[in-house]
Amino acid sequence: MIADVDQCASGPCKGHNSVCSDLIGGYRCDCPIGYNGDGDNYCYDGHPCPDEQNVCSKNAICGYNFIQQRLECSCNKGYVGDGLSCVDVNECAAEKDYDCHPNAECVNTEGSYFCSCKPGYKGDGEYECKEIKACDSSPCRGRNAVCGETDGAGFTCSCPTGFHGDGVNSCNDGVSCPNGTNVCSKDATCQYNTERGPHCVCKQGYIGDGITCKSIKTSKLDLKPTPKQQRPMSSHHKRKITYTSSHVITIDQ
Template sequence: MLLSETVSLLFCLILVLAAGSGSTREHKDLCSTCRQIVDNFNKGFERTANKNFGGGNTAWEERKLSKYETSEIRLVEILEGLCDSGSFECNHMVEEHEEHFETWWFKRKTKHPDLLKWFCIETIKVCCPKGTFGPDCNTCVGGAERPCHGNGRCDGDGTRGGDGKCSCDDGYEGDFCLDCAERFYNEERNDTFSLCKECYPSCTKCSGGTAQDCEECRDGWEEDQEGTCVDIDECSSDPFPCKEKEYCLNNDGSYSCSVCDSRCSGCKGPGPGNCLACSEGYKDEEGTCTDVDECELPDKVCTEEHQECVNTKGSYKCLCESGFQEQDGVCVPQPETEESEEEPASDTEDSPTTDKVTEREDL
């Protein structure tokens, strides 16, 4: 029985927390919708500023009815453009509070020209003034003029939702966003103001903005005899940090490994000019590894009868001469094809030939 009651209690707690989260989102969404409606109202007000009734006797209409600029006709034209047809939240809010727009238009506009304040904040109460939050529009930490002391965002700011907690900007931390985060230092600080600036790249903690102001070095840096955090050259360390046939590139606070050029057998940098030795099939010519043309060597590399040599990058191929094809490792004459009257025998691009005897690839 005790276990059952505990489970029920936890379930109820989860429901309460979920409901509270949903309520916060709902408050924020309602305020956002209301602000958009007011923004569209103001745009409609500007759009209709130079219009009139459009009839044949505007002067008579304004004298007998009212001026267009303060007429119900103009109000209706503005209201019709407040929401997109597919926006349920917007259309529902306008329909639900249409009488408030009429009240403001005919009775409150002169005394309360700020529609956002009168409608969203004071009348239907879905928003709060900037710098305040929650159902009662409580003031954010740091004051309404500088929420979170100007170094962060107050949760629920300007809405009837949120809890007022600060989400600090980059470089700041703490409940009041007055403390400097790691790798930042205070250039100015008092009870209500804090200016944090970034440390020198080699510092984890610092008292100023130079390399000499480091209090603790970042990974990949070390303190020299003068107390300055300097870069560690990992590429000169023992054992070598990269794999075989890779070269090391040192950078600030770290290093990277890249694959050597295929012409190299070990290297100290990119390209064939940084080889420590040349790969098989290549030779050193004035400090650069270049391809060896095996077909031009004094000793023939293709020794079978009716073979010819074709040079490739780092190697060569032995192919059968024209008119011969490879068969069981040797070059034999190609079989003669029967000629027909309609199609005389000839060599074409579509004629299948196989002339490869041996292929040697040195990797």
């Protein structure tokens, strides 16, 4: 009886990645799972050619042409050539090759392009390019301030009706100080005028600088006559001491 010879021992399958199966009196070449080809001459996985065969451009891929039954190089998208040499396509050269917003410009890149909004506009360049307006950056810092557009991409800041200020830095309603600056006494209100701006004023019946306010009654008690003022006086030298809310003492003789 003649012993069977391992037909795969000589490596008859020439396809890269081919798998040889020894059969009785012969062999079979197959491609492994995930690969395509006849097994005898090639097994291709859809990725670049084997290193020893990959003569394609760095901007190309190696694929199998089933019609011509051979491997061939094809330039990647964004490039043109025979696959061995591939050059960049300037998509911006022809309007039909790019899709940008009407207010955007096409910028060519290696193998591709991108859209950039024209000066004076903002957006993604492809779907949106909105006109940039001066008030978009909220230049009026005053609380309650109103920004208005002017010609030449300018703007103005103003306070709404019932508010006072320069509009740029402040708009005060004349009753309460802006948040974060109300240091007035609980017995004072914050008022506004063009000379001083927001400032504290003690309520009626109180005196002080607005930050500290004391009751007029309490202030009178604090201003008791000195012992010298309490000495007996003759009837024709009697004096009347009057205390006012401004701490001014009026003496009638």
